[in-house]
Amino acid sequence: xxxxxVFDPAFRRFVLGNAPVKQLASGFDWAEGPVWFGDAGCxxxxxxxxxxxxxxxxxxxxxxxxxxxxxxxGNTRDRQGRLITCEHGTRSxxxxxxxxxxxxxxxxxxxxxxxxxxxxVVACDGAIWFTDPHYGIASDYEGxxxxxxxxxxxxxxxPNGSIRAVATDFNCPNGLAFSPDETRLYVADTGRVGMADPxxxxxxxxxxxxxxxxxxLFHEISPGHADxxxxxxxxxxxxxxxxxxxxxxxxGRLIGxxxxxxxxxxxxxxxxxxxxxxxxxxxxxxxITLNRNGMAYF
Ligand code: MG
Numbered sequence: 154x155x156x157x158x159v160f161d162p163a164f165r166r167f168v169l170g171n172a173p174v175k176q177l178a179s180g181f182d183w184a185e186g187p188v189w190f191g192d193a194g195c196x197x198x199x200x201x202x203x204x205x206x207x208x209x210x211x212x213x214x215x216x217x218x219x220x221x222x223x224x225x226x227g228n229t230r231d232r233q234g235r236l237i238t239c240e241h242g243t244r245s246x247x248x249x250x251x252x253x254x255x256x257x258x259x260x261x262x263x264x265x266x267x268x269x270x271x272x273x274v275v276a277c278d279g280a281i282w283f284t285d286p287h288y289g290i291a292s293d294y295e296g297x298x299x300x301x302x303x304x305x306x307x308x309x310x311x312p313n314g315s316i317r318a319v320a321t322d323f324n325c326p327n328g329l330a331f332s333p334d335e336t337r338l339y340v341a342d343t344g345r346v347g348m349a350d351p352x353x354x355x356x357x358x359x360x361x362x363x364x365x366x367x368x369x370l371f372h373e374i375s376p377g378h379a380d381x382x383x384x385x386x387x388x389x390x391x392x393x394x395x396x397x398x399x400x401x402x403x404x405g406r407l408i409g410x411x412x413x414x415x416x417x418x419x420x421x422x423x424x425x426x427x428x429x430x431x432x433x434x435x436x437x438x439x440x441i442t443l444n445r446n447g448m449a450y451f
Contacts, residue, residue, distance in 0.1 A: 156412055156441065164400055164409030167389070172442040174413055177431075178207075178215045183295070184433035185381065186228040186272070188236070189423025196423055196431050197236065198438065199225040201295045204242070209438060223247075224289060224296040227272035227381070227419070232279060239270035241289025241296030246270050246281060246310065259310050262318065265302040269295075272328050272381060272419075276335055279312040280363055282319070284326035284340065307340055309363050319365045324351055328381035328419070332403070333388050333448055335359060339371060341379035341392075354379045354392065356405070372405040381419030381433075385445045391430065393417040398432060413439055422447020 156174045159165055182202040189196055195210040197218050205220035206228075219225070223242035231237055236249040237258075244267045245260035258281065260267055269289025274282050286305045289296035307320035307329070320326065320340065327343040338357045344350025356371040372379075377395020384390055388403040397413040398420060415434040423431050427447040432439040 158410040158412070159408075160410075161402075161406070161408035163402075167400060167409065167443060167445050168411070169442060169444055174411060174432075174439055174441045177438045177440055178209055179437040181207075181433075181436050181438075183418065183435060184438060185226050185418045186239070187419055187421040187423075187431045187433050187438075188228040188230060189421055189427070189431065190230070190234075191423065191425075191427075192234065196421075196438075197228060198419075198431075198433050199228065199238075201226055201241065201289075206238075215438075226270070226289065226295070227283070229273050229275055231275045231281070232277065237273055237275060237281060239273050239283060241269040244269055244290070244299075246273060246283055259308075259316055262303055262306070262308065262316055268301055268303060268305060271326075274329055274331060276331065276363075278363075281310040282329060282338065283308055283310070284323075284329055286323075286325035286327060286343070288325070307365075311363070317363075319363070320357065320368065322368070328354075328379055328393070330382055330384050330390070331359070333384060333386060338365060339382065339384075339390060341374075341382070343378040343380060352378050354382070354390070354401075354405075370405075372401050372407070374399065377416065380417070383421050384448050385422070386448060387445075389445070391420060391422075393419060393432075398430065411441060415439075 181200040187198040206218040206222040208218040223240040227239040248256045268287040290299040306318040309319045328341040342351040353373045354371040357365040358367045379392045382392035390401040398411040400409045417434045420432045
């Protein structure tokens, strides 16, 4: 069997014919938010319904990182290497300090509670960009069922603490990532449930003062959703999809797929040379080594 499907010959040099898709761990209910800590040699990710965060290391496998995790979802690192986490349960974005203490960075916009921050990236200027769909307050499965006070926006939290809604025309914004030079921001809309709802990635131009323009369709994901994606050093997008991981060119063309046996939620680059994809997929954590390197941001 092949782990790949090639739609454009360029994709052949991105993958290694003898590198398998391998399951590293299992037993989760819905895993998301993988982030690689190269300095600590481990991967941290969230198992949202089980209200915990896990740590996987090549030597000792799986251990608990944080439990309860306030129904944590997306994770990334800031430019000082600190863990930034989206929490459904507290409806906030937090930072884990180097001494292990946890700081709430934001939980409100214009005096109203956020919905349930989902995914997060940090720009080189230290600004924290995150999406705020309602998934974590829509039921008691991935958080606490609660009243929605705000529409589902994309936000930018300035290093000075001020917050701005930078995109306000989403149904359910979800995964997001910058292009390597941070002049473009990709944001997924994963809609609600139903055929008429969006399942695509949009692309925005980012101005130096952190404002967005454009926002046109970048790629329609099929099957499934672009719940999470990351960018390699040449600007290709590696996105979750219903049948695995899809590789998209910087102009939005699908050039290849990696098949994963479970529905994929998120992924990140990691390993010695950021040449390994770590893939969270429903109940399992998977990896595959690529002939590609991920961006140095997480
Ligand atoms: Mg997500």
